[in-house]
Amino acid sequence: xxxxxxxxxxxxxxxxxxxxxxxxxxxxxxxxxxxxxxxxxxxxxxxxxxxxxxxxxxxxxxxxxxxxxxxxxxxxxxxxxxxxxxxxxxxxxxxxxxxxxxxxxxxxxxxxxxxxxxxxxxxxxxxxxxxxxxxxxxxxxxxxx
Amino acid sequence: xxxxxxxxxxxxxxxxxxxxxxxxxxxxxxxxxxxxxxxxxxxxxxxxxxxxxxxxxxxxxxxxxxxxxxxxxxxxxxxxxxxxxxxxxxxxxxxxxxxxxxxxxxxxxxxxxxxxxxxxxxxxxxxxxxxxxxxxxxxx
Numbered sequence: 553x554x555x556x557x558x559x560x561x562x563x564x565x566x567x568x569x570x571x572x573x574x575x576x577x578x579x580x581x582x583x584x585x586x587x588x589x590x591x592x593x594x595x596x597x598x599x600x601x602x603x604x605x606x607x608x609x610x611x612x613x614x615x616x617x618x619x620x621x622x623x624x625x626x627x628x629x630x631x632x633x634x635x636x637x638x639x640x641x642x643x644x645x646x647x648x649x650x651x652x653x654x655x656x657x658x659x660x661x662x663x664x665x666x667x668x669x670x671x672x673x674x675x676x677x678x679x680x681x682x683x684x685x686x687x688x689x690x691x692x693x694x695x696x697x
Numbered sequence: 698x699x700x701x702x703x704x705x706x707x708x709x710x711x712x713x714x715x716x717x718x719x720x721x722x723x724x725x726x727x728x729x730x731x732x733x734x735x736x737x738x739x740x741x742x743x744x745x746x747x748x749x750x751x752x753x754x755x756x757x758x759x760x761x762x763x764x765x766x767x768x769x770x771x772x773x774x775x776x777x778x779x780x781x782x783x784x785x786x787x788x789x790x791x792x793x794x795x796x797x798x799x800x801x802x803x804x805x806x807x808x809x810x811x812x813x814x815x816x817x818x819x820x821x822x823x824x825x826x827x828x829x830x831x832x833x834x835x836x837x
Contacts, residue, residue, distance in 0.1 A: 560801055591765045
């Protein structure tokens with residue numbers, strides 16, 4: 553099947569930051585013990601680190617996501633139910649441990665034992681939008697805010 | 698407890714993968730794990746099939762890879778996530794494989810398969826925690 557004219561557009565940085573600020577669930581990516589890259593859904597919160605944006609998460613100490621000092625990513629996206637279009641934002645960076653602090657609290661629903669507090673310090677923030685040939689697609693509802 | 702979680706058996710993970718068509722393909726780019734949304738289809742031999750452009754990052758990639766598919770439905774108080782780990786390799790003969798039909802079809806003529814080595818997943822039942830909704834789960 554060739555839908556022909558659907559194409560990808562690059563999202564500018566301001567749009568990427570706005571989308572990151574609106575959502576609160578994303579997917580944190582790490583390379584696991586077997587060398588396989590994986591992402592897992594997490595609650596996250598955007599924090600201001602001396603004027604630079606960073607992403608804070610909480611997880612369980614010692615689990616697959618608890619990799620301070622290692623490269624990681626956060627991915628968020630919005631895809632409409634008809635799969636006719638959507639967008640995604642990717643934050644690449646390094647994980648570093650931080651002390652428990654209210655401003656770093658991503659408020660995971662399963663908070664018990666989530667005592668590893670991490671911040672993803674971005675090295676690159678990029679985004680793309682898939683533009684469908686007809687305006688049949690929509691953003692994730694949260695993307696309208 | 699505001700939420701409960703349980704691990705899904707492999708057959709249910711595969712059923713969920715078969716019932717969806719968009720996931721996030723994870724690979725390693727210059728040492729950093731990255732994730733990109735893709736259209737996919739589940740093949741008959743524990744394979745996930747994607748189509749991409751030959752000169753794209755995914756199209757040039759060979760090696761450890763995973764696909765994550767999830768459905769976080771706050772309204773219906775449920776959420777699940779499935780991860781298929783394996784190796785991404787190019788397909789030399791796509792004959793007989795189901796077509797993932799990417800929306801940007803123009804130059805997406807590089808067929809690739811993620812040959813699944815391990816599949817795992819979790820399902821959550823959500824409840825209002827009193828201070829808003831949030832989700833957090835991970836494999837042990």
